Amino acid sequence: MLKKIVLALTCLVAFSFAESVGNVNLTKVMKVDRSLSPLAKKCVECHAEKTPGIVNDWKSSRHAHAGVSCMDCHAVPADSPMAIKKEHPKDSGNHVSILVSPKTCGKCHAKEVKEFEQSGHARGGVQMFAKKGMVELMYHYEGNGKPYENDAPFHAGDENLKDAPSATGCIQCHGLEIKLDKEGYPIPGKGWPNYGIGNAYPDGSVGSCKSCHSSHTFDMVEARKPSACASCHLGPDHPNIEIYNNSMHGKIYNAEGEKKWKWDSAPDTWDVPDYRAPTCATCHMSGIGDLNTTHNVSLRLKWNLWAPHSNLRTGGYETAADVYAKEGKVTVGVPLAGNPAGPEAARGEMKQVCKSCHSTKATESFFISADQHVMLYNTYHTEAKKMLDDLKAKKLLKKDEWSDAFQKVYYHLWHHEGRRMRMGAVMGAPDYAHWHGVFEVQQDIKELRNIYNARIKSGKIEE
Incomplete structure (x- = not known):
């Protein structure tokens, strides 16, 4: 409740309302000078013309309500590795960076x-x-x-x-x-x-x-x-x-x-x-x-x-x-x-x-099933990786992965179908776990076996 009262008071400070006579038209006006330095005010006034979308976003933010201005996030020392070399505004002695890094956010949100x-x-x-x-x-x-x-x-x-x-x-x-x-x-x-x-x-x-x-x-x-x-x-x-x-x-x-x-x-x-x-x-x-x-x-x-x-x-x-x-x-x-x-x-x-x-029983059962699905994927990938390594050792792979049928299928097995299979299982999406997942993975493994067996038998890279 205390948080709600503080937030309400903050909003009262941050807003004013102008009432026109006749057509009762309440116009919400955001004050942007609460606790702002003269230079910060100048930034807001200039960018309200140059980049009004940015200023409007900032005005509606909790940063604005708390008096956190452009300067707090963008002003940097002149010798900062992120500083723009020219002073901004001109002749102000102030330097800014286009970039706002986590180190800047960490000043308040450590x-x-x-x-x-x-x-x-x-x-x-x-x-x-x-x-x-x-x-x-x-x-x-x-x-x-x-x-x-x-x-x-x-x-x-x-x-x-x-x-x-x-x-x-x-x-x-x-x-x-x-x-x-x-x-x-x-x-x-x-x-x-x-x-x-x-x-x-x-x-x-x-x-x-x-x-x-x-x-x-x-x-x-x-x-x-x-x-x-x-x-x-x-x-x-x-x-x-x-x-x-x-x-x-x-x-x-x-x-x-x-x-x-x-x-x-x-x-x-x-x-x-x-x-x-x-x-x-x-x-x-x-x-x-x-x-x-x-x-x-x-x-x-x-x-x-x-x-x-x-x-x-x-x-x-x-x-x-x-x-x-x-x-x-x-x-x-x-x-x-x-x-x-x-x-x-x-x-x-x-x-x-x-x-x-969910109940403890339902929760435990869900994760047992999900883990089984992840481990099933691992059995498919173990076989696929063993074939890949064997072909590589026998120099039966092309240097360009994308021109090589075996390597393309292997890539899709883990990077596409295999991810869908695993993520679908642990996030409770049956169609992704099965039809977009394990079904396609087992199709991939069959295709890999065919390509592998043909190359081992012939000793050549055959497409």
């Missing part, structure tokens, strides 16, 4: 930033440029790698085009290592601007708060809804939003979530009375019962469901952000981030979420 850095989200961008091994894993970046023998580069010799596919695709979700030109602006054509979850900034910080809390409103309500996650978690390789909509949880949300659920509860009070089925944020982040809220989305995960083979998450807290801050690089190949107390502790926390609505 707990949330630290939790994020301990999550798998934090390695979203840095894993792509960490070392050659991860780039090879991402070999579907068209034109971004070394051209294969006898193949012309996809960018047809135009070096300006070589980054285009990843810059407008992968980087928009994963993030990138942001480089600045000599004037302090992000280099065009290299993937900025983006909403990549794992951007690495010149100040050494990693992440992107605006991936979920879009600038410049940074709305908690917006971040809580499944659509916040759907920008990246969709499509043939990780159709989490489609899987969610296919589940009973999604069915309930789509029927009543927008009409009945209370989305603006305080972070430490959003609980079962406010909604009837979980969203992405509920299961992975929200405070439920005895569980605290967290921005570590890996904390409640037992398995790694996106890699070629599903292993238990034994890596504890993610270290990519810390390593990058200290060394400007990151090592890949370490165990995937999870719960520092281990995979079963992670599963225990997820079960606590489920038991808010």
Whole structure:
């Protein structure tokens, strides 16, 4: 109740109303000068003309209500690695950065930033440029790698085009290592601007708060809804939003979530009375019962469901952000981030979420079935990987994966069908677990066996 009273008083301070005589027309006017410095006021006044959409978003934000201005997020010391070299405004002695890094957000939201850095989200961008091994894993970046023998580069010799596919695709979700030109602006054509979850900034910080809390409103309500996650978690390789909509949880949300659920509860009070089925944020982040809220989305995960083979998450807290801050690089190949107390502790926390609505018996039974499905996938992948390694040892694979029938099918087995099979099972979506998942995986394995047997028998790469 105290929180609601404080919020109401804040709103009264932040708004004024003008009443016209005759047609009783109440016009809401937002005050933008509450606790703002003269320079901050000047920023707002100028950008209200230059970029009115940004200012309107900011005006309606809780930042504006609390007097957090453009200067608090964008002003940086002149010697900051992110600073634009020219003073802004002109002759003000002030320097700004277009970029707002997690280190900036951490000045007020230290707990949330630290939790994020301990999550798998934090390695979203840095894993792509960490070392050659991860780039090879991402070999579907068209034109971004070394051209294969006898193949012309996809960018047809135009070096300006070589980054285009990843810059407008992968980087928009994963993030990138942001480089600045000599004037302090992000280099065009290299993937900025983006909403990549794992951007690495010149100040050494990693992440992107605006991936979920879009600038410049940074709305908690917006971040809580499944659509916040759907920008990246969709499509043939990780159709989490489609899987969610296919589940009973999604069915309930789509029927009543927008009409009945209370989305603006305080972070430490959003609980079962406010909604009837979980969203992405509920299961992975929200405070439920005895569980605290967290921005570590890996904390409640037992398995790694996106890699070629599903292993238990034994890596504890993610270290990519810390390593990058200290060394400007990151090592890949370490165990995937999870719960520092281990995979079963992670599963225990997820079960606590489920038991808010389901019985212990139903919860335990669901996860037994889900784990069986994940382990079934592993048996298929073990066989596929054994055949791949054998063909590689016998030099019966083409150098260009995308011109090789075996390698194309193997890739789709784990990166598309296999992910759908595993994710569909643990998120309660039967059609994705079966018809889009295990059915297609077993079709893949049969095709791989045929190609493998033909090459072993002939000693040649036959298509």
